[in-house]
Amino acid sequence: MADTFGGPHRRPRADGVGHSQRELGERASFDQAPRAGVSCLLIALPISLALWAGLIAGANALYGVIA
Secondary structure: OOEEOOEEOOOOOOOOOOOOHHHHHHHHHHOOOOOOOHHHHHHHHHHHHHHHHHHHHHHHHHHHHHO
């Protein structure tokens, strides 16, 4: 396996029993489910659409004042 600054890295045992806090922490991090990236998109998309609508409406209003 690859050598790290703290020595050789070994994957924690499959049964969850570790010899140190580091091994237990690494085992817990492997068990975490990946995050779903949909929530960020659902928030950012309406904000982006509102921003663009405001910019277009402002440009139309400014164009009407100038022309």
